[in-house]
Amino acid sequence: MLKAFTLATFYTVVCLFTHTSGCGRKGRSDRKHDGHHGEGKNKHVIGDKAREVLESIDVNSPVIKCFQQYAAELDFKHDKYERIVKLSRDITIESKRIIFLLHTLDRDSKRETVLMEAMVRLTHLVNVQFKAIANELKGEDPYQYMKAYNAGLQEYIEAVTFHHYLTNNSLPSWSKIQGDLTYTDKEVPSEGDGRSIATGEESTVVTCSTGSPDKDGSFETHVSPVDYILGVADLTGELMRKCINNLGSGNLEGCYHTCTFVREIYSGFLSVNCTGFKEISRKLVTLRQSLGKMENACYTIHVRGSEIPKHMLADVINRKQDDFLEEDEGFY
Amino acid sequence: MGELVSEIFTSFQDYLNREQVLREEIRNIVKDIEQTAREILTILQNIHHEGGMKEIPASCQRARALFGSIREGYKKLAEKIMVDQYYRYHDHWRFVTQRSAFLASLVTYLESGHLASRETVAEMMGVEVQRSAGFHLDVEDYLMGLLQLSSEMSRFAVNSVTCGDYSRPLQISRFVAELNAGFRLLNLKNDSLRKRFDALKYDVKKIEEVVYDLTIRGLKPGTSSSNQAGEADMSDKA
Numbered sequence: 001m002l003k004a005f006t007l008a009t010f011y012t013v014v015c016l017f018t019h020t021s022g023c024g025r026k027g028r029s030d031r032k033h034d035g036h037h038g039e040g041k042n043k044h045v046i047g048d049k050a051r052e053v054l055e056s057i058d059v060n061s062p063v064i065k066c067f068q069q070y071a072a073e074l075d076f077k078h079d080k081y082e083r084i085v086k087l088s089r090d091i092t093i094e095s096k097r098i099i100f101l102l103h104t105l106d107r108d109s110k111r112e113t114v115l116m117e118a119m120v121r122l123t124h125l126v127n128v129q130f131k132a133i134a135n136e137l138k139g140e141d142p143y144q145y146m147k148a149y150n151a152g153l154q155e156y157i158e159a160v161t162f163h164h165y166l167t168n169n170s171l172p173s174w175s176k177i178q179g180d181l182t183y184t185d186k187e188v189p190s191e192g193d194g195r196s197i198a199t200g201e202e203s204t205v206v207t208c209s210t211g212s213p214d215k216d217g218s219f220e221t222h223v224s225p226v227d228y229i230l231g232v233a234d235l236t237g238e239l240m241r242k243c244i245n246n247l248g249s250g251n252l253e254g255c256y257h258t259c260t261f262v263r264e265i266y267s268g269f270l271s272v273n274c275t276g277f278k279e280i281s282r283k284l285v286t287l288r289q290s291l292g293k294m295e296n297a298c299y300t301i302h303v304r305g306s307e308i309p310k311h312m313l314a315d316v317i318n319r320k321q322d323d324f325l326e327e328d329e330g331f332y
Numbered sequence: 333m334g335e336l337v338s339e340i341f342t343s344f345q346d347y348l349n350r351e352q353v354l355r356e357e358i359r360n361i362v363k364d365i366e367q368t369a370r371e372i373l374t375i376l377q378n379i380h381h382e383g384g385m386k387e388i389p390a391s392c393q394r395a396r397a398l399f400g401s402i403r404e405g406y407k408k409l410a411e412k413i414m415v416d417q418y419y420r421y422h423d424h425w426r427f428v429t430q431r432s433a434f435l436a437s438l439v440t441y442l443e444s445g446h447l448a449s450r451e452t453v454a455e456m457m458g459v460e461v462q463r464s465a466g467f468h469l470d471v472e473d474y475l476m477g478l479l480q481l482s483s484e485m486s487r488f489a490v491n492s493v494t495c496g497d498y499s500r501p502l503q504i505s506r507f508v509a510e511l512n513a514g515f516r517l518l519n520l521k522n523d524s525l526r527k528r529f530d531a532l533k534y535d536v537k538k539i540e541e542v543v544y545d546l547t548i549r550g551l552k553p554g555t556s557s558s559n560q561a562g563e564a565d566m567s568d569k570a
Contacts, residue, residue, distance in 0.1 A: 256382075256494075260381070260382060263377075263380060263381060264381075266377070267374055267377040267381075270370065270373050270374055270377060271370055271371070271373070271374040272370070273363075273366065273367070273370065292487070295380075295487065295490050295491055295494070296490060298494045299490045299491070299493055299494050299542070302493055302494045302496075303493060303545045303546070303549065303551075304545070
């Protein structure tokens with residue numbers, strides 16, 4: 001939109017310039033232009049009237065006043081949106097890295113350190129980026145800005161559920177995740193950078209920020225249940241990779257275990273009505289595929305497990321899966 | 333004159349309103365049937381779970397009990413639909429009918445090991461077989477259900493091996509091969525049924541691989557050599 005605007009102004013400036021300079025010079029190229037100009041004297045040139053109005057306009061007219069206010073309101077919204085998008089991108093990248101970190105978990109000796117580090121980084125996301133988003137959303141309708149951050153949120157849910165699965169062998173509920181992203185004002189704002197930006201903006205533009213704090217002083221990054229479920233659907237993709245990686249490290253038991261877990265999730269997805277949520281149905285197709293891969297992997301272990309050395313088993317199975325692993329986002 | 337025209341449009345509006353109301357009613361009934369179908373599907377998913385194989389008879393029983401409310405749903409639906417308007421509103425229940433046909437044939441297979449005929453499926457769903465008899469099971473919907481069954485069967489074959497049941501894949505192989513042979517007799521047009529049928533060969537292939545894996549490892553249970561030859565022969569044809 002901005003680009004279109006600058007182009008338009010540029011165009012008018014060029015027109016004005018050619019008009020004035022065309023009158024001064026006498027050249028072949030100007031004759032055509034002069035003729036055109038002459039015609040213009042008799043006829044009404046579109047835009048002249050508008051320019052007249054523009055020049056004689058009163059800065060204090062009510063219409064202008066109104067529009068100045070609208071402009072401020074729009075800018076406020078766009079700025080907020082942009083800030084949330086930036087935070088969301090940071091969350092996405094960091095979450096992907098955490099997931100990658102969690103995939104390096106192949107030996108028990110590494111277990112503690114890896115899970116610890118992942119936990120620390122997840123907590124950091126919660127306390128900094130998500131808190132900043134929560135601050136931005138204070139007193140706003142969260143659904144107005146949902147599109148700005150749901151990509152990051154889903155990636156975060158994927159990471160946090162993955163971590164939870166590795167530590168507890170279970171799936172954290174929606175309320176647990178929402179609880180993590182709910183803050184109270186009493187907390188000392190240890191990471192103030194995101195916060196100060198937000199409050200600064202709110203104080204400069206008073207027009208539209210209602211800024212009403214919640215009754216009990218708590219505020220949250222709203223997690224919509226749909227985003228939660230989509231994050232869980234993404235998790236199954238990671239579990240599929242985990243299952244295959246388990247083969248490489250010879251952890252056949254873990255492979256079965258993960259497969260069973262995903263099977264339960266799949267049953268869960270089948271038991272809900274997803275009509276009207278296209279995205280969920282699409283993820284369900286992928287989920288079915290990854291479950292198929294995992295079941296095949298378990299099958300191969302079972303049938304050929306005794307014949308092939310463990311370290312080669314992974315190759316045998318991987319060969320079958322190559323097509324699927326290709327479609328990873330590739331964003332580490 | 334003007335009044336006449338406006339009257340025409342008023343009556344047309346009434347007609348539209350009536351249809352709208354009817355569609356709304358159909359949607360609500362279909363929603364209930366879909367809900368039950370999902371419950372049945374979830375119960376029958378147990379066959380893939382570890383240890384679920386032993387519970388197959390129990391799962392089937394629970395599923396059959398739920399088919400009672402499916403029958404009720406279709407009865408309600410049949411009351412709403414006038415005899416010659418079945419295909420006018422068909423789209424509303426096409427999906428759930430295919431799903432129910434799939435579930436009915438799955439239950440039948442799990443219980444008896446046989447392919448459920450159109451009559452059996454229709455009876456389980458509480459609908460008629462012939463169009464002339466009223467609210468019926470469209471043949472394409474029935475066939476679609478069978479194709480869904482074949483995909484489920486290929487998954488079932490894989491998972492039975494993982495659970496240590498080596499005889500089931502052989503039964504499944506025979507069953508799906510026969511189904512495949514049956515579908516080959518049909519002249520399918522290039523529509524959704526045809527597309528779905530194209531996926532059947534992958535299911536057949538998958539099941540054959542399972543049988544092959546078991547065969548070369550001597551994991552096929554208690555079969556004489558002649559029987560084995562017959563089995564291999566069958567896989568070849570399919």
